[in-house]
Amino acid sequence: MTEYGRGQGSEPWHPQDPLYGDGGWGGQEAQQGHEPAYGGQQQHYPQQQQPQQYDQWGNPLDPYGQTQQHPQHPQQQQQHPQQQYGQQPYDNTGWATGTHPQAPYPGDPADPYGQQAAAYGDQQPDFYQTPDAYPPPEPPSRRRPEPEPETDWDPGPDQGEKDFFGGGNDDEDFDETGDKPGDEPGGRRGRGERRGRGGKGAKDKKSRNGCACLVVALVFAGGVAGVGYFGYQFYQDRFGSAPDFAGGGNGEQVTVTIPKGATGAVIGQELKRAGVVKSVDAFVAAQQRNPDGKSIQDGVYTLQQEMSADSAVELMLSDESRSNLIIAEGKRNADIYELIDQRLEVDEGTTAKIAEEDWKSLGLPEWAQNHDNVKDPLEGFLYPSSYPVTKGQKPKDVLKQMVARATERYEDMGVEKKAESLGLENPWQLITVASLVQAEGTSHDDFRKMAEVVYNRRKPGNPQTYGKLEFDSTYNYIKNQSKIDLTLEELRNYDNPYNTYYYRGLPPGPISNPGEDALKGALKPTDDGWYYFISLDGKTSKFTKTNAEHQKLVEEFNRSRNN
Numbered sequence: 001m002t003e004y005g006r007g008q009g010s011e012p013w014h015p016q017d018p019l020y021g022d023g024g025w026g027g028q029e030a031q032q033g034h035e036p037a038y039g040g041q042q043q044h045y046p047q048q049q050q051p052q053q054y055d056q057w058g059n060p061l062d063p064y065g066q067t068q069q070h071p072q073h074p075q076q077q078q079q080h081p082q083q084q085y086g087q088q089p090y091d092n093t094g095w096a097t098g099t100h101p102q103a104p105y106p107g108d109p110a111d112p113y114g115q116q117a118a119a120y121g122d123q124q125p126d127f128y129q130t131p132d133a134y135p136p137p138e139p140p141s142r143r144r145p146e147p148e149p150e151t152d153w154d155p156g157p158d159q160g161e162k163d164f165f166g167g168g169n170d171d172e173d174f175d176e177t178g179d180k181p182g183d184e185p186g187g188r189r190g191r192g193e194r195r196g197r198g199g200k201g202a203k204d205k206k207s208r209n210g211c212a213c214l215v216v217a218l219v220f221a222g223g224v225a226g227v228g229y230f231g232y233q234f235y236q237d238r239f240g241s242a243p244d245f246a247g248g249g250n251g252e253q254v255t256v257t258i259p260k261g262a263t264g265a266v267i268g269q270e271l272k273r274a275g276v277v278k279s280v281d282a283f284v285a286a287q288q289r290n291p292d293g294k295s296i297q298d299g300v301y302t303l304q305q306e307m308s309a310d311s312a313v314e315l316m317l318s319d320e321s322r323s324n325l326i327i328a329e330g331k332r333n334a335d336i337y338e339l340i341d342q343r344l345e346v347d348e349g350t351t352a353k354i355a356e357e358d359w360k361s362l363g364l365p366e367w368a369q370n371h372d373n374v375k376d377p378l379e380g381f382l383y384p385s386s387y388p389v390t391k392g393q394k395p396k397d398v399l400k401q402m403v404a405r406a407t408e409r410y411e412d413m414g415v416e417k418k419a420e421s422l423g424l425e426n427p428w429q430l431i432t433v434a435s436l437v438q439a440e441g442t443s444h445d446d447f448r449k450m451a452e453v454v455y456n457r458r459k460p461g462n463p464q465t466y467g468k469l470e471f472d473s474t475y476n477y478i479k480n481q482s483k484i485d486l487t488l489e490e491l492r493n494y495d496n497p498y499n500t501y502y503y504r505g506l507p508p509g510p511i512s513n514p515g516e517d518a519l520k521g522a523l524k525p526t527d528d529g530w531y532y533f534i535s536l537d538g539k540t541s542k543f544t545k546t547n548a549e550h551q552k553l554v555e556e557f558n559r560s561r562n563n
Contacts, residue, residue, distance in 0.1 A: 242281035248311045249276075249304025255323070257388040260298040264288070267296060271312060275305040282309040292317055299324030300388040325389040327402070329515030330438040333379050334480060336513070340398050343389045351395040358396060363403045367416060367427050373497040373508040375478065380431045380510030381406040409516070418523055423455065428509065430522060435510035438518035439473035440533070446541045447521025452530050453543070454522075458505055464531045464547060469500035477511040536560065 254274045258267055264287045268280035277283045286309035287293035293313050301321045303312060315321045325343050327336060337352040344351075355362075359377045360369070368381065378399070383406035389398050410416070416427045424430050437450045460467040475491055476482050478498040491501040498507045514522070530543040532550035536557055544550045 242285060243279045244282035245278045245306045245308050247306075247308060248315075249307040252305040253302055254305055255390055256301050256303055257390070258296070258298045258301065259388075262298060264294070271303070274303075276303050276307050277309050277312055278306075279309075283312065286310045286313045290314070290317070297322075297386060298388065299386045300390055322386075323390075324386040325398075326386050327382060327384045327513065329384040329518065330512045331382075331384065332477065332480075332512050333376050333382055336382050336402075340389065340395055343391070344393055344395060344398070345391050346395065351399070354395050355399060362396070362399050363407065365407055365410075368431075371428060371509060375498065375509065377509075378403065380435055380513055382513050383409055384513055384515045406513075409519075413516075413519055413523065415519070415523070422523075422525075429506055431514065431519075432506050432510045434514035434519045434522040435512045436469070436471060436473065436506075437521050438514040439477075439512050440471060441518065441521075442535050442539055442541050444517045446533075447518050448524065448526045449528070449530050449543050450533065450541070451521045451525035452528065453533055455525055456529070456531050460504065462531070467504035469504075469506070471500050474498050474500040474507050474511055477507075 252275075254276065256270055256274050256276065258270060262270070264284045265280055267287075268277065268283035271277045271283055272280055287296070289310070290313050296313070296316050300323045301316055302323050303315060303321055307315070325339060327339075333355070334352070337355060338348070340351040341348050355376070355378050362378065364377065364381060369377070371377075382399070382402040385402075385405055387398065387401060387405075410427070410431070415430045419425070419427045419430045422430065424433070433451065433454050436454055437447050441447050441450045454469065456462060457465045457469050458467065470491075472484075472486055472491070475486065475494065475496075475498070478494075478496050488501075491499070493502075495502055497503055498511070500507060528543075529545045532544040532547065532553075533541045534550065534553045534557060535541045536553070542553055544553065
């Protein structure tokens with residue numbers, strides 16, 4: 001339709017629109033739509049609101065565009081005859097001084113018959129066409145910019161913040177009528193009124209307050225208890241006595257293995273784990289009180305459960321509790337194998353068979369392997385000491401432990417470095433010399449002199465023996481015996497590398513397991529020129545430098561035996 005047609009025109013403007021109040025097309029469109037300029041019936045809708053219009057002097061206009069207080073000047077009507085068709089004058093700002101009321105737009109969904117009502121003359125009063133209803137809109141140049149929305153809006157303690165102890169919650173319950181608990185029928189109370197009365201909300205609040213206080217009280221009590229506990233523990237650790245059993249045990253025997261080099265704390269841990277003592281601190285304190293407490297050795301001990309720390313220390317210092325396998329100095333391997341079988345409660349010969357078959361995997365050092373004519377490669381490497389051997393262990397593990405102990409001791413004593421300085425080919429020969437010293441000597445005082453006898457006799461050009469050792473111990477070793485009365489005919493006619501009456505020099509390997517003193521004697525022999533020795537009482541030896549001196553001692557020995 002054209003601008004003079006009957007179209008509905010543009011949609012009504014919202015009051016917040018910046019151009020709201022400008023007649024514009026609205027005023028003209030209403031009159032050009034063939035509605036009467038004056039005296040015509042204006043259609044009004046209950047929800048349509050029209051602003052008050054003013055003329056150029058600020059006087060309000062009536063619904064028909066006429067000034068209510070001052071009559072319109074004739075010259076204005078003559079100058080602007082077109083005003084009766086809806087055209088309106090403008091001031092110097094371009095803003096209409098008097099705008100004819102706009103025709104209402106049909107679009108209220110609540111009154112689909114509004115136009116028909118207007119057509120039949122049903123007029124509805126416009127309650128907004130009063131002088132004080134709306135002030136005249138300001139021109140665009142004088143309008144203030146709209147305020148920017150706030151971004152740090154604080155809803156206040158009643159809306160956005162929760163009271164920790166009150167447990168405030170905006171999600172309050174409603175009854176079936178839509179009212180909150182305690183409201184009058186059909187209405188709702190204010191927040192302050194609801195809180196001021198003792199209804200369900202007040203009870204819930206009190207309940208929540210009580211729960212919160214209870215939680216705080218429990219947390220506080222737990223903290224106090226924790227501080228008290230740790231304070232008590234601190235006092236006990238610093239000033240209190242360590243927990244301890246009373247008495248000598250409850251009669252239940254246990255076997256405890258103490259490792260080598262174990263400190264008092266480590267021993268205490270082993271005893272506590274076995275139930276012997278009640279605490280490690282109690283055992284350490286008892287060990288420190290006993291002057292001999294630090295001499296507790298490694299090994300296997302048979303003790304009782306629930307012993308006082310003092311009684312445990314005392315028992316471990318005695319020989320009654322120690323059940324280690326003791327390897328004496330000078331023991332041969334054949335005897336040690338039997339001892340291991342007995343301790344492990346295995347068949348006789350089990351350990352000897354493992355030693356014969358698996359000797360290469362038992363940890364021998366490189367210099368102790370691959371020697372010719374050796375009867376037992378492990379001879380000399382089952383070091384004399386105390387070993388924790390108990391039933392259930394494997395023989396191979398026990399042998400490994402002994403070989404490791406020997407290797408460690410030999411390395412500490414420097415046998416590999418000192419062998420060459422003593423005129424020996426290798427450390428293996430040094431261990432062999434020490435085994436001879438151990439077998440022939442009768443006391444520790446003899447070992448250095450006995451070592452010198454060995455070194456002097458093994459020299460091929462010596463004028464006394466011409467390179468032969470002539471030791472009875474080597475013959476007894478190969479015969480696996482320990483005899484004293486041996487004839488020269490028997491000794492010199494037995495062909496065996498270990499028979500030093502038959503072969504010159506050292507035997508193929510050690511004939512026993514030397515102890516520390518014998519090793520020290522072999523490492524530091526005397527230099528007095530000794531070649532011969534004899535023991536008259538079986539306890540001490542007498543040494544001589546010549547064969548004539550030696551024969552006199554032999555005759556003395558024979559007379560003592562005949563008497």
